[in-house]
Amino acid sequence: MIILKIGGSVITNKSKKETFKQKTMDEISEVLAKTKKEFIIVHGAGSFGHILAKRYDLNSGYKNYDQIKGFSLTHEKVQQLNSMVLKSLQKKSIPAVSISPHSILRLNNHELEKMNVEVFEEYIEKNFVPVTFGDVVLDKKLGFSICSGDLLIQILSKYFKPDKVVFAIDEDGLFTANPKIDKKAKLIQETNLEKLKNISTKKDLHADVTGGMQGKINTIKNISKLGINTILVNGNKPDRLYKALSGEKTKCTIIYGEKNE
Amino acid sequence: MIILKIGGSVITNKSKKETFKQKTMDEISEVLAKTKKEFIIVHGAGSFGHILAKRYDLNSGYKNYDQIKGFSLTHEKVQQLNSMVLKSLQKKSIPAVSISPHSILRLNNHELEKMNVEVFEEYIEKNFVPVTFGDVVLDKKLGFSICSGDLLIQILSKYFKPDKVVFAIDEDGLFTANPKIDKKAKLIQETNLEKLKNISTKKDLHADVTGGMQGKINTIKNISKLGINTILVNGNKPDRLYKALSGEKTKCTIIYGEKNE
Numbered sequence: 001m002i003i004l005k006i007g008g009s010v011i012t013n014k015s016k017k018e019t020f021k022q023k024t025m026d027e028i029s030e031v032l033a034k035t036k037k038e039f040i041i042v043h044g045a046g047s048f049g050h051i052l053a054k055r056y057d058l059n060s061g062y063k064n065y066d067q068i069k070g071f072s073l074t075h076e077k078v079q080q081l082n083s084m085v086l087k088s089l090q091k092k093s094i095p096a097v098s099i100s101p102h103s104i105l106r107l108n109n110h111e112l113e114k115m116n117v118e119v120f121e122e123y124i125e126k127n128f129v130p131v132t133f134g135d136v137v138l139d140k141k142l143g144f145s146i147c148s149g150d151l152l153i154q155i156l157s158k159y160f161k162p163d164k165v166v167f168a169i170d171e172d173g174l175f176t177a178n179p180k181i182d183k184k185a186k187l188i189q190e191t192n193l194e195k196l197k198n199i200s201t202k203k204d205l206h207a208d209v210t211g212g213m214q215g216k217i218n219t220i221k222n223i224s225k226l227g228i229n230t231i232l233v234n235g236n237k238p239d240r241l242y243k244a245l246s247g248e249k250t251k252c253t254i255i256y257g258e259k260n261e
Numbered sequence: 262m263i264i265l266k267i268g269g270s271v272i273t274n275k276s277k278k279e280t281f282k283q284k285t286m287d288e289i290s291e292v293l294a295k296t297k298k299e300f301i302i303v304h305g306a307g308s309f310g311h312i313l314a315k316r317y318d319l320n321s322g323y324k325n326y327d328q329i330k331g332f333s334l335t336h337e338k339v340q341q342l343n344s345m346v347l348k349s350l351q352k353k354s355i356p357a358v359s360i361s362p363h364s365i366l367r368l369n370n371h372e373l374e375k376m377n378v379e380v381f382e383e384y385i386e387k388n389f390v391p392v393t394f395g396d397v398v399l400d401k402k403l404g405f406s407i408c409s410g411d412l413l414i415q416i417l418s419k420y421f422k423p424d425k426v427v428f429a430i431d432e433d434g435l436f437t438a439n440p441k442i443d444k445k446a447k448l449i450q451e452t453n454l455e456k457l458k459n460i461s462t463k464k465d466l467h468a469d470v471t472g473g474m475q476g477k478i479n480t481i482k483n484i485s486k487l488g489i490n491t492i493l494v495n496g497n498k499p500d501r502l503y504k505a506l507s508g509e510k511t512k513c514t515i516i517y518g519e520k521n522e
Contacts, residue, residue, distance in 0.1 A: 068388055072356040076347045079359060083344065086337045095333040098340060103364045103380055116377065119364055122399050127329055138383050 001038040001124070002245060003162045005153050008044025008134065009170040010235035012081065018048050020081065025088040027238040028168065032129075033092035035245045040120060040156055041089075041096070044149045045134040048081035049074055053136065053146055059110075061142025071144055074136050075102050082133050089129065097128045101135035101147045105155075108140040112151070117159045132156075150219040157223050165223050166244055167216075168235030173253030192256045193224040220255050227257040262299040262385070263506060264423045266414050269305025269395065270431040271496035273342065279309050281342065286349045288499040289429065293390075294353035296506045301381060301417055302350075302357070305410045306395040309342035310335055314397065314407055320371075322403025332397050332405055336363050343394050350390065358389045362396035362408045366416075369401040373412070378420045393417075411480040418484050426484050427505055428477075429496030434514030453517045454485040481516050488518040 006028060013019035032039060045053075053059060056070025082098050089096040105115035120130045132152055139145040157165055177185035196217060220230045233244040233252035243250035267289060274280035293300060306314075314320060317331025343359050350357040366376035381391045393413055400406040418426055438446035457478060481491045494505040494513035504511035 062387070065388070068356045069351070069354060072347070072351055072358055072389065075358060076344060076351065079340065079344055079347075083337060083340055086333070086340075090330070090333055090337065093330060095329045097333055097336060097363065098361070099364050100359070100361055102358065103360050104377070106383070116365070119399075122367070126323070126399075126404060127326070128333065138380075138387075143387060 006043040008046030012046025029092040059146040230255040267304040269307030273307030290353040491516040
């Protein structure tokens with residue numbers, strides 16, 4: 001089984017409110033249909049979630065009643081995005097089933113308190129493709145907070161021990177510097193946990209234009225510790241995504257899982 | 262607290278694929294905002310669910326892989342309807358949060374096996390209004406089946422013991438005969454469990470044009486046994502709905518809960 005994260009910046013225009021990149025998503029769906037593997041899909045909320053979540057300051061928890069309305073509005077927008085993702089997958093005959101984090105998990109001060117992971121298992125057993133996403137959720141300490149797609153990836157990786165985790169991101173992979181501002185930036189083709197430890201200290205390192213780089217590195221480290229390989233690949237390039245999912249060589253970054261010997 | 266069931270035939274045109282009655286729903290949202298009570302809302306799937314569920318024969322369980330795609334398509338359509346309900350409620354500043362049955366409950370041969378009811382409680386405590394709906398769900402014996410809004414009402418009533426259960430339906434209430442074909446049909450203004458026992462044997466009795474009458478009577482009986490009053494009121498008449506929710510006299514049918522003395 002493969003856990004695939006589709007970055008919010010791949011399928012939405014992150015700087016523009018609620019702009020779904022239909023063509024990009026349709027290409028990804030086509031790749032998945034062609035790949036014929038067992039998948040769990042996690043997608044980011046992109047501009048459907050982040051803008052409202054920021055406006056209502058939802059990630060720092062409950063402060064006023066207005067945020068309750070903000071939470072409601074945000075989860076509805078993210079559900080809208082999820083519906084578009086589902087429809088795109090269905091067009092390619094992928095039997096996608098949506099699992100909403102706000103209904104099945106609770107955090108405690110941003111960390112997982114409890115989650116019904118079994119429901120993913122039940123759908124997979126029946127040949128469905130579970131689709132989950134970054135969402136607003138209840139938080140025991142804070143009232144509510146945000147459960148990012150990256151946190152979901154970590155929880156699901158721990159439980160399902162997938163063959164690999166693939167991040168379809170908005171760039172070619174992990175670079176030695178920010179490729180958008182530094183022409184000398186080089187794509188890191190292969191790395192591992194040990195090397196990542198040094199990498200993460202560099203401030204200008206860049207993997208995703210809008211997502212927190214440090215957060216992504218931490219996610220990858222946690223996956224790597226489970227002995228699972230992570231691949232960062234450009235989600236806008238269907239041929240590369242197909243190869244990354246199929247285990248063929250392509251332009252991307254592979255972070256090898258730690259071998260426990 | 263009040264549990265409100267909004268009939269699928271009230272907010273969709275049941276005979277026409279995916280036709281949402283926006284104006285009717287907006288009027289209901291306005292009534293709820295004015296009522297200022299604690300609510301759980303359950304809505305039917307109407308033409309967003311029933312047509313596909315029937316085409317793929319989803320309620321009788323797994324027979325072939327095609328149904329897996331049918332399940333996926335159906336839950337996505339119902340999610341679309343749910344998004345429209347949420348948006349209508351939000352326009353009236355109601356902080357609605359969607360809880361999808363297919364993520365939080367499992368049936369066993371059409372009967373409840375397990376359900377995360379606590380999640381409703383957690384949202385209510387934080388002043389949200391949980392919104393759930395008739396949905397396709399996993400079924401231990403059958404693979405999958407359908408969880409109707411009426412079944413949800415029974416489960417939630419048992420757990421939350423609401424002050425009353427209100428069904429917003431597509432007619433004025435419960436009649437002595439089918440009012441659409443029998444001019445002598447009279448609205449039953451008040452009744453109770455004992456009288457319902459006789460009523461349910463009449464075949465031409467009519468409460469909902471498309472929903473199963475026997476099923477609805479059984480639901481009401483089960484609520485009544487919990488000692489809770491049920492009100493059937495026309496969901497197309499905002500003034501009646503408002504009065505029914507507020508405890509004022511109006512045209513409707515009241516089924517009194519059984520007193521346990």
